[in-house]
Amino acid sequence: MMTRRTALAGAAIAALMLATPAFAQKLDLPRQKINLVAPPFVHAHEQATKAGPKIVEFRLVIEEKEMVIDEQGTKFQAMTFNGSMPGPMMVVHEGDYVEFTLVNPDTNTMAHNIDLHAATGAGGGGELTMVNPGEQVVLRFKATRTGAFVYHCAPGGPMIPWHVVSGMSGTIMVLPREGLKDGNGKPLRYDRIYYVGEHDLYVPRDDKGNFKSYPSAGDAYTDTVEVMRKLTPTHVVFNGSVGALTGKNAMEAKVGENVLIVHSQANRDSRPHIIGGHGDYVWETGKFSNRPETGLETWFVRGGSAAVAMYKFRQPGVFAYVNHNLIEAVELGAVAHFKVEGQWDDDLMTQVKAPEPIAPGKQSAVATPAHGH
């Protein structure tokens, strides 16, 4: 009898056999090892560089674990890169070589791999990186295209969407060596960078309508696929759970600072919007070889891509950053907050008079039509 685990391992072996062996060429380039940080933060990096290409080393450890995804305490069997939803963001420059070690500890139960949309060939690396529990693999690819790109687990067949909506996606950003430009050759620099990873989650419910929890991801599989196939998520979250980027964990900025916001969605469309703010420069498709759009109210993130927006906050306050499908934002969880300190600009906005009772006799002056319908 074939257990689920042996079936998964079998799929992994099949994928490995399909893969063409790739032998690492010796590259005589300087190496840089980078320790990744958990989102919404991004590891320190140069925005532009005069140095030549190098080999940038990363380490991604896959972790299957239970996570709480909302205020009701709903327990979710997550699969993660480095323990976070989304996986950490990697930043390199065009022409650099990305060399990462993908580790699948034996505490996990499933085979995993990684498909990087920034990479060329072999399923974005997916065919060469399938690792069973207890294995690790090293892959190197050349960052030939600039922009923010999604990476995700793609271990074959029905495992692909399930692993992705279980949390296994992240972002890699390839910067032009000379940095970002406004589309007219003027360099753009950011004072802060935030990385918002959005996930659509599909949690099964019991007969009473309560969310179900499962002892392991494998146990959740059958019921979860049933919910997935309806294409209606139960949760749409930023950074892994409802409210993860609010309250004490709200993102921060100061008036006058340029903030770069990278928004990734590996599976489903989204439409980020800053309530009370704008996108000064927006690479809606996330790719820096295209001119940024300017002055946007909302931008579209195609499922399976990452968008990049730059905004200079001009007023202090609490700004909600939402998926402007407001049902997804308010009912399903796709809300983050920015706390912005600084000086209020009366010229941009002022409350001329606070709310007060309507003056007698004026109540219907506007509302009443001249004649009825």
Next chain:
Amino acid sequence: MAITLVTKLAVALAFASPLAAAPFVSEISAGRAEAPVAELVELASGTMPYRAAGEFTRAGRPVTAPLARVGVTVPLAIMKHQVAAADYRRCVDAGACKPLAAAAGAEPDRPVVGVSWRDAEAYAAWFSRVTGERWRLPTDTEWAFVAGSRFSDDGDVVDADDPSRRALARYTREAALKDDGEERGVMPFGSFGTNEHGISDLAGNVWEWTATCYVRTALDDAGAAIAATTNCGVRIAEGRHRAYVTDFVRDARAGGCAAGVPPTHLGFRLVREQATWGSWLMARITAWRAG
């Protein structure tokens, strides 16, 4: 906060039927629903420094809510615990309360959550009927009095020239009140401890509906109210911090323009009206007729 406490005693209510004395007993056949037993804490009247809920303006400009010494004038009897899901269920079974949403998901022996202000009102009416006593939601003032040290003052500085100051102060204050390490979900009674009056789970993760409406008050230069607009479609929910919630909402959420920290869960507890012998008798007769 100085509150003079003269008496503090827990009172188990007496009921005509011996069956009703046991909590969570099943319904007796064909009869009206038995009343759940409420453990009460009685507080003597007293005063406290208090900032009323709502918005305040002076000369057409927003101002910080004034701090005043107010209190309750008669002894106050309030439920020691929030109303349990099992108790709410009895009201539903009696046809007097609306069923909870399927996903509200409370265990019977834990606080009922996912209830709107209207649900809480319906429960109070039913509970009054079956006990023959007068039960109602506390006012915001009463809740603050009862909560004592658990009450969270929201006197954030209002700077009419910089609306962001208050928004940021409120957001930061409310966020700081949240314990990131706490268990989420609805917890067993007593999980958030008792306050100095022996009242359980105040300012935990279940906010409590109050009877108080959303009011905007215009003050004169001396700080006296000269006009007010009242919106009773929004009621005050009290807990870790004050929240303004639409009365038919069962599950408050943040987002959009209401960028703030929403109540995690919405529940309630009731106060018992002080009754004279005559009014008590009338209430019993009414209950008997209604039953």
